[in-house]
Amino acid sequence: MTISTNINQYIQNSLIRGKLCKWDKQIINVYITQITIQIENKELMYSLVNKAIISWNTLLKNNRINIQFNQIQYPSNADITVNWIQVGRIYEGMCKYLSVIGNSIKKITIEIGLPNAYGKNITELSIYCAIMHEFGHALGLGHGIEINDIMYVPHQKNITIPSENDLYVLNRIYNP
Ligand SMILES: [Zn+2]
DSSP: OOOTTTTTHHHHEEETEEEOOOOOSEEEEEEEEOSSSSOOOHHHHHHHHHHHHHHHHHHHHHOOOOOOOEEEGGGGSEEEEEEEEESSSSSEEEEEEEEEEEEEEEEEEEHHHEOTTTTTTTOOOHHHHHHHHHHHHHTTTOOOOSTTTTOOOOOOTTSSSSHHHHHHHHHHHHOO
């Protein structure tokens, strides 16, 4: 795999108010709210977020990007709050930058869409892919340029690990 020749487009997509933005601390506390909506397999949903956090942490470490997600049990010190929603037909995820100061990300919420009667295309795999994608936004990534980028939209339902492009842009953000 190689970096796409139009990688600058991906970098452009990642600008927040004209800048590449990042966390300026190394441990990012993640608080996962309880699922209050009636669904069958809540434990599976929590485990998919856990799996995504472990996967990103391993990738970050292996690529010498000095930042790690840390799951916490109480909301008070959360940098990222993961919420669950059940709306729409194919809604899968959303990342909101609640606070960005200069080029520093301070607070984020991630919303993960739960399976519902209308979401016939929502599977365990597609939820996991959506969670990986939203945590990519949480690191400061915008949307990708190739279908195998984890940050590409419309999101491919079977892309679970970041591409060379994704990692290149992350490195541009954290190790410029
Ligand atoms: Zn996105």
